[in-house]
Every structure is written in structure tokens, then in C-alpha cells.
Amino acid sequence: MRALVLTGPRLAEVQEVAPPVAAPGEVVVDVERVGVCGTDVELFTGEMSYLRTGRARYPLRPGHEWCGRVAATGDGVDPSWLGRRVTGDTMLGCGRCDRCLTGRHHVCADLAEIGISRGRAGALAEQLAVPLAALHALPDAVDPVLGALAEPGGNALRAVHAAGLEPGERLLVLGTGTIGLLTALFARAAGAEVHLMARDEAALRVARELGFDQVWTRAALPPVPWHAVVDASNAAGLPGLALELVEPARRVVCIGLAGVPSTVDTRDMVLKDVTAVGILGGSAGLPGAIAAYADGSVDARPLVAATVGLSGTADALAGRRPRGAGPGPKIHIDPRR
Numbered sequence: 001m002r003a004l005v006l007t008g009p010r011l012a013e014v015q016e017v018a019p020p021v022a023a024p025g026e027v028v029v030d031v032e033r034v035g036v037c038g039t040d041v042e043l044f045t046g047e048m049s050y051l052r053t054g055r056a057r058y059p060l061r062p063g064h065e066w067c068g069r070v071a072a073t074g075d076g077v078d079p080s081w082l083g084r085r086v087t088g089d090t091m092l093g094c095g096r097c098d099r100c101l102t103g104r105h106h107v108c109a110d111l112a113e114i115g116i117s118r119g120r121a122g123a124l125a126e127q128l129a130v131p132l133a134a135l136h137a138l139p140d141a142v143d144p145v146l147g148a149l150a151e152p153g154g155n156a157l158r159a160v161h162a163a164g165l166e167p168g169e170r171l172l173v174l175g176t177g178t179i180g181l182l183t184a185l186f187a188r189a190a191g192a193e194v195h196l197m198a199r200d201e202a203a204l205r206v207a208r209e210l211g212f213d214q215v216w217t218r219a220a221l222p223p224v225p226w227h228a229v230v231d232a233s234n235a236a237g238l239p240g241l242a243l244e245l246v247e248p249a250r251r252v253v254c255i256g257l258a259g260v261p262s263t264v265d266t267r268d269m270v271l272k273d274v275t276a277v278g279i280l281g282g283s284a285g286l287p288g289a290i291a292a293y294a295d296g297s298v299d300a301r302p303l304v305a306a307t308v309g310l311s312g313t314a315d316a317l318a319g320r321r322p323r324g325a326g327p328g329p330k331i332h333i334d335p336r337r
Contacts, residue, residue, distance in 0.1 A: 009046030067147025154282025167191030309337030
């Protein structure tokens with residue numbers, strides 16, 4: 001089958017590789033759609049920290065935001081899964097440790113991540129092997145675009161839950177990339193008054209097109225109480241700004257990652273009695289994200305600027321947008337093209 005393989009920093013090519021075989025407890029999925037994520041870009045550029053620690057190494061096959069249809073089942077898997085449309089959890093814990101057994105498999109010490117770490121092949125391929133425990137069925141109302149947005153949607157929904165807001169309370173989202181916009185969409189669906197901040201007016205364009213009219217640059221940000229602040233950016237200074245802006249005894253949620261360490265003054269955190277929450281992965285948010293897409297309370301499809309074939313993935317990873325792409329931040333890949 002055809003698969004995208006990263007062979008070194010900024011080296012990506014479509015190769016013919018052996019198709020996966022469903023091991024016991026696994027299925028093989030015919031992949032319909034895959035999202036290109038910032039993590040995939042860091043694996044491509046060589047900037048991903050896992051490449052320095054040995055958790056990931058070249059050659060590797062990326063892709064962890066995906067959906068598809070079950071084509072084969074391994075031993076121990078109910079054959080009724082055959083033909084079903086599915087997406088899946090990126091985070092694969094060992095299933096035996098205390099973290100896994102208490103619902104925290106996404107921080108398992110022996111964690112493998114589909115398309116990211118421990119040699120687990122990703123979804124930028126015609127087929128993908130996935131453990132049954134990671135599968136989530138997709139209802140008919142969730143098309144391939146939304147199906148491949150389930151994983152980032154799960155991340156965003158977890159960030160909204162972590163903010164601890166009541167309907168009508170005010171949320172500030174820092175950053176208007178995919179996760180920032182998804183966080184805003186899920187927060188709006190939950191009844192929050194949503195504001196977004198970006199580095200310049202151009203970065204606020206998609207937010208406005210999604211119906212958010214309370215969007216700001218830093219200079220224009222109004223002096224109002226922020227009942228929660230979500231940092232969904234990659235700017236090292238914004239976690240500190242989030243702490244500065246949030247109301248005392250409320251919450252700062254960090255879901256973005258900067259390329260260099262961020263500095264937060266814990267004296268401010270203590271003296272303001274602020275709770276800070278970090279979000280890693282969409283595992284616990286996947287069911288809620290899929291449900292929101294299915295019932296129409298969140299429509300994330302405008303975030304996808306274009307869908308290209310597997311041969312166009314290297315350009316997408318290098319930041320070259322397809323001709324005619326819309327304004328959204330996300331590029332999707334159809335591996336069958």
C-alpha cells in the first residue's frame with residue numbers, strides 16, 4: 001500500500017510499504033481522511049522533542065487525526081465491526097498499570113502514540129492498524145471531514161471542561177489555530193461568552209467567519225473580567241499573560257506548546273489563587289466531540305482549508321498551502337487520492 005514516510009528532517013516521500021495485518025485485539029481500517037497537525041509538522045522538521053529523547057526516530061509514519069472504515073478484524077474482535085466507520089484515540093496505554101486502570105491511559109509510562117511515538121505507524125497511509133480499545137464508532141451524521149476532526153476536537157473539549165465555566169461566563173482563548181478555534185466553538189456551544197485574541201488582524205479572520213465578533217489583538221483587548229483563559233498558542237509568553245489576565249480564584253488552561261520554555265511567576269498564581277490545568281491529548285473528550293458533531297451543536301468543517309492527496313502531504317508539512325485553499329488553518333489528506 002502507499003504510505004507517507006518521514007526519512008529524516010524535512011525528508012518526506014510516499015513509499016510502497018507492506019499493508020498492516022490485524023493482530024489479536026486489533027482492526028485494520030481503510031483510511032478516509034487525515035488531518036495534518038502541528039505535531040506532524042514538528043516530526044517533519046525535526047523539532048519534535050521525542051526525536052531528541054529517542055521516543056521517536058526516523059524513519060517514521062505520521063498521522064493521528066483520522067477516520068475510516070474497518071476492513072479487517074483480528075482474533076478476539078467482534079466481526080460486527082467490519083464495515084463500520086470509525087475514528088480512534090491516539091494514545092495507547094499498556095492497559096495494565098494503575099494509570100490505565102484508573103482512566104489515565106493517556107499518561108501511561110509505557111505510552112505509544114499512533115503516528116508519533118514508539119514506532120506506532122500513523123494514518124497517512126491507505127490503511128491503519130488500530131487496537132479495538134482505541135476505536136470510536138462514527139454516526140452517519142459525522143462525515144469524513146468531521147471524523148478527522150474528532151481527535152483535535154477531543155483536545156479542545158477537554159480544555160473547555162477544564163476551564164470550569166458556567167453558561168454566560170466569559171472565556172478568553174489565546175490563539176486562533178485549529179485548537180484555539182475548536183475550543184471557542186465548543187465553549188460557545190456550552191453557553192460561554194467567547195472572546196479570542198491573536199497576534200494580528202489577519203489571524204482573526206477565520207474566527208470572524210465562524211461568527212465570533214468579540215475578537216481582539218493584544219492592544220485592543222478590553223479591560224473586562226476573564227473568568228477563564230485558555231492558552232492555545234505556541235507563544236512562550238502567553239501562559240504568563242493568561243495568568244495576568246484571569247480573574248482571581250479562576251482557571252488558566254494550557255493546551256498550546258511553545259518551542260522554548262514558558263515562564264510563569266508562581267507567586268502570581270498563589271496570590272491570585274489561580275488553578276492552572278495542562279491538557280495532553282483528546283482521549284477523554286472524544287465521545288463528547290463526536291456527539292457534538294453528530295447533533296450539529298458544533299460544526300468544525302470551516303476550519304479545513306483544503307483536502308489533498310497523499311502526494312501533497314509533504315507540501316502541507318512544509319507549510320505550503322494548496323492553490324485555492326480557504327482561510328481555515330487545517331489541511332486534510334485523502335490517502336486514496
